Structure formats: structure tokens, C-alpha cells
Amino acid sequence: MAPRRSRATGVAPDWPAEIHRIFVERRIRQVAYVPDAGHKSLITLCHADERCRAISLTTEEEGVALLAGAWLGGERGVLLMQSSGVGNCINMLGLTAECRFPLLMLVTMRGEWGETNPWQVPMGQNTASALEGAGVIVHRVDDAGDVAPTVAAAVELAFQSTRAVAVLLGQRLIGTKRFE
Amino acid sequence: MTRGVKRSARAVLDRRDAVAAVLQARGDALVITGLGAPTWDAAAAGDHDGNFYLWGGMGGAAMIGLGLAVARPDRRVMVITGDGELLMGLGSLATIAVEAPRNVAILIVDNERYGETGMQASHTARGVDLSAIAAAAGFAHAETIRTRRELDGWIPRAYEERGPLLAVVKVAPDPAPVVVPPRDGTWLKHRFRAHLLGSGAV
Numbered sequence: 001m002a003p004r005r006s007r008a009t010g011v012a013p014d015w016p017a018e019i020h021r022i023f024v025e026r027r028i029r030q031v032a033y034v035p036d037a038g039h040k041s042l043i044t045l046c047h048a049d050e051r052c053r054a055i056s057l058t059t060e061e062e063g064v065a066l067l068a069g070a071w072l073g074g075e076r077g078v079l080l081m082q083s084s085g086v087g088n089c090i091n092m093l094g095l096t097a098e099c100r101f102p103l104l105m106l107v108t109m110r111g112e113w114g115e116t117n118p119w120q121v122p123m124g125q126n127t128a129s130a131l132e133g134a135g136v137i138v139h140r141v142d143d144a145g146d147v148a149p150t151v152a153a154a155v156e157l158a159f160q161s162t163r164a165v166a167v168l169l170g171q172r173l174i175g176t177k178r179f180e
Numbered sequence: 181m182t183r184g185v186k187r188s189a190r191a192v193l194d195r196r197d198a199v200a201a202v203l204q205a206r207g208d209a210l211v212i213t214g215l216g217a218p219t220w221d222a223a224a225a226g227d228h229d230g231n232f233y234l235w236g237g238m239g240g241a242a243m244i245g246l247g248l249a250v251a252r253p254d255r256r257v258m259v260i261t262g263d264g265e266l267l268m269g270l271g272s273l274a275t276i277a278v279e280a281p282r283n284v285a286i287l288i289v290d291n292e293r294y295g296e297t298g299m300q301a302s303h304t305a306r307g308v309d310l311s312a313i314a315a316a317a318g319f320a321h322a323e324t325i326r327t328r329r330e331l332d333g334w335i336p337r338a339y340e341e342r343g344p345l346l347a348v349v350k351v352a353p354d355p356a357p358v359v360v361p362p363r364d365g366t367w368l369k370h371r372f373r374a375h376l377l378g379s380g381a382v
Contacts, residue, residue: 030250053250055279058271065240065269069212069247072232072369074377077247095237099365 015147015173016042019106022148023078024051026155028104030070030077031055032063038108038174039080060085061092068101076159078104083111083127083168084120093134096164103164104154105136114176124171131166142170195289195351198331199260200225202287205335206258210248210376214241214261216296218289222260223361229375232368233361239269242276242286249281252376256283256339263290263304263348270313276344277318285338285345286314291353299353314346321345 019042023031031046032055033039046054057063063079070077081089086107096103110117111124123130128138137157141150147169154165199221203211211231213222218241219233234241245259266273266288276284292305304310314322325331325347334347362368373381 030247055246055250056275058274061239062243062269062272062275065237065243065272066247068237068240069244069249070251071247072210072244072372072376073248073251074373074381075247075251092237092240095234095240095365098236099369101369 013144013147015144016045018148019151020045020049020052022152022155024049026076026152026159028076028078028155029053030067030075031080032057032066032077033080034058034060034063034082034085036080036082036108037177038082038169039106042080042106060088064089064092064096064103067103068095068099071101076102076104078106080106081108083107083109084123086127086130086166087123090130090134093136093164097135100162101164102158102162103136104158105131105164105166106151106169107166108169108174109171110177111171113171115171116176116179128168136164136166138166138168140168140170142172144173147173192326192350192352193328193331194354195221195291196224196356197328198349198351199287199289201331202258202260202335202338203228205339206230207256207339209256209258209339210252210372212241212245212248212257212259212261214238214259214265216262216265217291217356218260218262218265219361220356220359221289224356224359227361229371231361232372233363235363235365238265239272241265242269242272245284245286246272246276246279246281249284250279253281253283255376256285257281258338259284259286261286261288262295263288263292263310264294264302266310267303267308273314273317273319273346277314280318280320281344282320282342284343286347287338288346288348289351290348291351293353295353295355299355304348309348311346311348319344319346323347325349
């Protein structure tokens with residue numbers, strides 16, 4: 001299933017490049033990630049750019065702790081993951097909430113629009129509620145044209161209002177992986 | 181057959197003495213402590229604005245140290261945590277080794293027990309060797325310390341040598357009195373940032 005074009009413009013913006021540009025403009029330095037196909041080109045862009053430090057994790061909660069340390073040291077960061085990784089973060093998000101650390105998470109969704117792997121569905125269908133239950137503010141994007149403004153707004157909410165914010169990048173936006 | 185708890189081959193250190201000795205030599209190092217006894221140990225050694233104590237976030241202490249060390253390569257970061265806390269975030273040893281921050285030292289205060297929950301044996305009591313795991317992951321220096329002499333040899337290296345370094349210090353399981361540092365996480369965060377970044381960072 002091909003990625004969606006923007007409703008507004010009729011063309012598909014290069015939203016990973018737009019997110020990367022926002023990271024650079026807003027001084028998001030530590031880019032921690034567990035890989036997902038939906039984040040592939042953004043991860044490549046961040047590894048190639050010395051203004052970012054892309055940090056590969058073994059599990060997503062490492063990133064929650066890492067970015068708390070980054071903030072203690074005066075740096076901004078972002079955590080990239082797939083929706084299944086949200087479940088791994090829940091207890092560590094207690095650190096974020098108790099200390100009111102800023103946290104920006106960009107979550108590529110699985111287990112929803114047109115999913116062909118049923119094992120992705122349980123976590124994907126509970127991603128937003130799990131995050132909200134852990135005290136994270138959730139924004140959601142399904143249109144390519146909305147990605148950049150939503151991520152830019154989430155950056156401000158996270159770092160100027162010192163909140164934990166997740167942007168869910170919908171499976172309809174990313175394109176559905178086929179297993180057949 | 182149930183695998184038994186091995187007795188340590190040699191005498192082990194007092195945890196309060198070991199942590200106090202490490203912190204006495206801190207200079208301008210920044211300190212992260214893992215939840216439970218390592219947090220009490222650091223508090224017992226004397227509260228400090230450059231300490232960030234964890235009362236939760238089990239498994240996250242070393243990663244907080246990494247994020248801080250990446251942000252501030254000009255400062256030494258000392259992570260003091262326990263065997264159970266580190267075991268919960270074992271993958272972080274691989275992540276830290278790959279990132280190879282030269283300014284991080286990790287001290288595992290290893291009583292081979294989960295001290296806060298009833299002194300149940302941790303995997304280190306049954307033969308899991310955390311310094312060998314760190315070495316295999318790629319830490320520049322990783323060792324196990326059982327004597328005061330070994331500890332005294334490690335301390336200056338921990339603050340000067342190119343990291344990442346990790347030492348497991350084997351300590352007696354005798355519980356030490358709980359010494360409670362400030363517990364409000366947001367306040368601890370602000371205090372730490374003001375210490376490191378100035379009052380404008382709060």
C-alpha cells in the first residue's frame with residue numbers, strides 16, 4: 001500500500017526530511033532510536049549529519065532514561081520507535097513524569113490501518129491509551145502534509161512547556177508492510 | 181538440582197566505605213545513583229548538588245549517565261548503581277559500549293542481593309559476571325574489585341582514564357541504615373541543572 005499523498009497539496013512531501021530539518025533548527029541533538037521501517041530514512045539522515053548524534057538502543061526504555069540524562073546536561077533529544085516499543089517504556093516513563101523531564105517521542109504505528117501481521121495489533125491498538133495512561137500527551141498524524149507542523153508543535157510543547165509528548169505517525173501515512 | 185548461591189571466594193568490602201571512598205575523590209564529577217541502596221550510600225557520603233538520585237526508573241541509571249556524558253563531554257560522569265538495577269537494564273551495557281563515551285565510569289555496588297525487597301539472591305550470586313559482560317560488550321576497562329587495595333587503585337583511574345569504565349565492587353550483604361536524600365524528582369532535576377548549567381536553566 002503506497003504512502004499517502006497530502007490532502008492539502010496532492011503531492012507527497014518528504015516528511016522524514018522535514019522532521020530532520022526541524023531537529024536541526026530546534027537543536028534536537030541526541031536522536032535515540034530502535035529501528036522501524038517507518039523511520040528508516042530519518043535514521044539515515046540523522047546518522048549522516050554531525051549536528052545530530054544518532055544513538056542506537058537495544059530497547060526503547062533505554063531512550064527514555066538517556067534523554068533524561070541529556071536534559072540534565074542541557075541537551076535536547078528525541079526518541080524514535082515503533083508502536084510496539086511504547087509498551088517497553090511504561091515504567092521508565094515514571095521517571096519522566098516524577099521529574100517532569102521534557103520528552104519527545106516519534107512513534108511509527110503498526111497494528112492498525114491494513115495491518116497484515118496480527119501480532120502487531122494488540123500493542124498498536126493500545127499505543128495511545130498506554131502513553132496517555134503514563135502521562136504522555138499524544139498527537140496523531142495521518143496526512144503527510146501535517147507531519148512537519150505537528151512535530152514542530154510537539155517540540156515546543158515538550159521543551160518549552162516541559163512535557164512528555166508523543167507524535168504517532170499513522171500506518172496510513174507510512175504505508176502498510178505486506179507479508180505475502 | 182537447584183543451583184545454589186555461591187559464596188564469594190574472598191572477603192568483600194563494606195558498601196558505605198566503598199562508595200564514600202569513590203565520592204571523596206569526585207572532584208567536579210557528576211554523579212547518578214541507581215535506586216535503593218546505592219542512592220542511600222551516596223546520601224550517606226554527603227549530599228551534593230551534582231548528585232542526581234534515582235528513587236525509581238529501575239534499569240535506567242547507566243543510560244541517564246550516557247545521555248549526560250554525551251551532553252557534557254567536558255565533565256566526568258560517575259554512575260553508582262546496584263547489581264539488580266544493572267541487570268534490569270543489561271542491554272544498556274551494549275549501548276554504552278557502542279557509544280563509547282570516554283567520560284563515563286560505572287560502579288556496580290554488588291551485594292548479590294535485592295536488598296530493598298527482602299535480600300533475595302540476584303543472578304550475580306549465581307555466577308553471572310557483570311564485569312565480564314561489560315568487557316565482552318566492549319567497555320574500555322571492566323573489572324571486579326574485592327579488596328580495598330583494588331578499589332583504591334581503581335578510583336583515580338575512574339576519574340581520569342579514557343572510558344567507558346566499569347567496576348563491580350563486591351560488598352558484604354549486611355544492610356546499612358537507610359540514609360534518605362531529597363526525594364522530589366522535579367526538585368532534584370532543577371537542583372542538578374542549576375549546579376551544572378546555572379540558575380537560568382531552572
